[in-house]
Amino acid sequence: DPIIVHPDVRRNLMEQKSFIEGARGFIAWAAVLLDKAKREGDKNAEGIASLLIPVIKGYVTDKGFEYTVNAQQVFGGHGYIEEWGMSQYARDCRIAMIYEGTNGIQALDLVGRKLAMNGGKPMREYLNLVQSFVNEEHAEDFKTDFIAPLKKSIEHLQTALMFFMENGLKNPLSAVSGATDFLHLVGLVSLGFIWSKKAQSASEQLKNSPNNKKFLEAKILTGSYFMHRQLPETKLRLDRVLTGEKQVMSLAANQF
Secondary structure: OOHHHOHHHHHHHHHHHHHHHHHHHHHHHHHHHHHHHHHHOOHHHHHHHHHHHHHHHHHHHHHHHHHHHHHHHHOHHHHHOHHHOHHHHHHHHHHOOOEOEOHHHHHHHHHHHHOOHHHHHHHHHHHHHHHHHHHOOOOHHHHHHHHHHHHHHHHHHHHHHHHHHHHOOOOHHHHHOOHHHHHHHHHHHHHHHHHHHHHHHHHHHHHHOOOOHHHHHHHHHHHHHHHHHHOOHHHHHHHHHHOOOHHHHOOOHHHO
């Protein structure tokens, strides 16, 4: 049998596939927002794009490296040697987490600058955009598979934002200690939104035309994997944000 019969190999491949296809859609969405800002003078699009740029630089490169390592794992021991090329991919992806500025700095930019930009308007516009999609009319099976997980992830994001609003000004360390987790939270919600839009489009195309049936079905199933197997990570990220700075800052420097 080929190794793809094994569930853990499939898990590795599905995590890579669902992240990569979602991340490409996420980056394309940001590019469209930048085009709208530049060519149409759309200030809301410019604000959302500015908000998302550190997320693209940080979340996408963090996870991109993680899933490159997963790709090595699929090869077994051969993933570590030069013959198949995976070790070179791992080195190439690793530098992406550093050379646009370390991803911790991207997280600080998001929490320390972008959230407060224009009185918080870009984040409000971002949430309104995603929430408006959630509130649209959807088929029951689509609600179960996509809208319900997306709605829960938005609630986690809103709870994290409330924590920052209530604690960040009087104790900035409580906010910046959770900055990386918040960056990943926004990234996860963004990919959940993108996958929901992609699955909606694929479903409509399946109804209207039998062309590309396998391709479109694969899109929906891959999106469903992300929504149910990866998007729940928003709860983990929220729990970390809510701990504040206590555990992060507790050790004295000479105790390290």
